[in-house]
Amino acid sequence: MYAIAEFLSAFIIRFNYFVLYYMVSINTFYAILFIVAIRALYIDRKKKRYWSYTDMEGSAYTPPLSIVVPSYNEEETIVDNVKALLSLEYNEFELIIVNDGSKDDTLGQLIREFDMVKMDMPYRKEIKTKEVNGLYLSALFENIVVVDKANGGKADALNAGINMSKYPIITSIDADSIIERDSLIKVIRPFVEDPTVVVSGGVVRPVNDCTVDKGFIEKVRLAKSNLARFQTVEYLRAFLFGRLGLGSLNALLIVSGAFGVFKKTTVIDAGGYTEDTIGEDMELIVKIHRMMRDKGKDYQIVFVPDPVCWTQVPEDTAVLKSQRKRWHIGLMDSMIKHKKMMFNPKYGVVGMLAMPYYFFVEMLGAIVETLGYLTFIASFWLGLINFEFFTLFLAVSILYGIFLSTSAILLDEYNFSKYSEIKEYLLLMLYSIIENVGYRQLTAWWRFSAFLTYRKKSKVWGDMKRTTFSKEQ
């Protein structure tokens, strides 16, 4: 019995040291990422002052774009969203709406509103998809195509849209998301500047409680629900320095499924979106990195902080839990599928930095964090660590987290000033503090349980509760 207790104590002490070094390493990495992100934002801020988007919009040489909108049971919002997409500020684009076997009246709404007529049209099936039941063209708008297909999930719907697209650049936009009028022209800028760019992604922000009219944001407001507010802080942190920092190093492994622009031939060469994963957005980016590096091609996957896509975030704990578990399983899928890239110098910064970061920090972080809480409590209870040290260490970790969040809020305010009310910024600051007590532990626990149950779960999308956007508050 004594031997077991000895062994346990020794194990806990070693684990505590591990947690300590782990935290120090992560935070050092975050600090570096933060500096890289500040530099990227500085460059972006300067670029905005000498880059004319008006000229780009008017130029015949701005590449035409195919917008793929996968939709599943979106009858409440689809018409407004399509109308909004039609009035985007962009020279030449087509809209491909893929009805992925919706059980509601999504297809009917589209047919009635846009006078869609079923056509027998041959198209290139460059990526294998579930059966396409029909293709519809609009009698009112030349640039709308509706693809009606059997349900196969988001990846399959996106692949069907890519097969139908006629332009060299494609973008996928979620049907429940809203992009700002000038977002497309902004996110396409890297393709115009640099021919080696194959993917470009923009910022995603929570739209909950913003005023939306005819598919456009009329007034930006901070969400009222606590959960949505926590997520707002999280999104700012993730996009404004996590993705921006990694993007500047060409080490971005995720371009949000809600808003990403791709060179079509690259996506097709990479085999399109993967269907047997639920993190198809991350999987595609990792596949592209792998393919381009295997072929020894010059390429860039970039992140632009300015173009914004607004999306509904869950306000319900159960939905949020399912979303986070899904994200974590998607992450694990990609890490396992591409483990060959890890610490492999052949894959450059992706193999030596991005993959280890996503594996040790994003994937295993929740496990270390959850076990860390347990062993710290046990250590304290067993008298293995000093109370002062314990509380100081905890306080420093929390304060560092707050520092990262408030820095992201500061960067956001300094560069974009989306929220006009002072009260909203104060609230964001407040939520960046209180997220450390409860919310952070809850999400860590969800990710931890996703890790434990990995492979037992079937890889299907959970149902996301959609609500119509608020027209006037």
Added chain:
Amino acid sequence: MTSSIIWLLLTVLISVNVLLFLFVLIKKMIMNRVNHLKEPVRREYEEAFVRFIAGQDDSLSINPQTIVEKKVFRSLLLQYNMYIEQNRLKKVLELEEGQAVEKDVEKLIKSRNVWNRKIGIYLAGEYKLTSLTPVIRKQLNKSDHDLLFITSKALISLADDTYLKDILNAVTSKDELTRNQILSLLEGVRGDIRGILEEVVETGEEGLKAIAVEEAGKRQYSESVDWITELIQSGDKELRIAALKASYSIGHIENEAFLKAVFSAVRDEYWEVRAFLARFLRKVASEKSVDVLVEYMQDSSWHVRRNAAESLLHHDELGRTALIRLLDSEDTFARETARAVLDKDALSRSF
């Protein structure tokens, strides 16, 4: 020892967090106040700008004095400069604040910070500050992709085609800009540039030659017909494609040598060339072009087949008859494409 380090860290983090919080708060308060102050000034100034642009006022009836007024003036000048006639814009720049703008822009162009230089050059082009042209021209020698593009754009905005040769030389020697960027620069030139394009076609390197012929076609220069006739037989795929793009821009012309040269590309080994030819043939109303397009409907490349089908529709009855004939084709793709194109045509006709 460890505890004291952690205490120090704790103190530093608390201070940094408090500072960040205060900074955001104060910045937000100041910006809200400034925006509030800007609103009435902007309304007044915008009205004056619109009256001036519309020719209702001979001079701009505003005199910015405060920082807020100056800021509003500059942002409106940037917003409306493209709508103000050249001689009227001069009048604006002669105002006290206009001169201050010029000085500031010059300072930016001469800055050691490359980003400021780019901003300065861009603004000089937008404000049409022609006096700064010599300083800007020097920047063509610098090897920076963005700087080269911004400088070229500003020079075109300030002096139209005067420095186009220098620009094309800089672009060629540095190989910094993409083909589309060079074409978008040429888009901004309003003057007659056939002389410069001719020189490029005769002596330029292949990439630039392709750009020149494409641009000449877009501008409908008569010289482009000869260039197309010559370049379409070139061994370089890109030149043949550029020649076909130019042909598409100028459309159908009754020139036997030209058409003979274009039709010589029918069996080109590259599908890209055949696809551009199929697209061009929608503009050539002849039985021969319909025959080529019908043949192309069974091409090995999907792009060629698709362009051929679309082009056939542009041949009115002749094309429509060919498409209807293809409905009985043994080739599945040709059959289905013909049906789809005819359906699409019927749909657009019904509305």
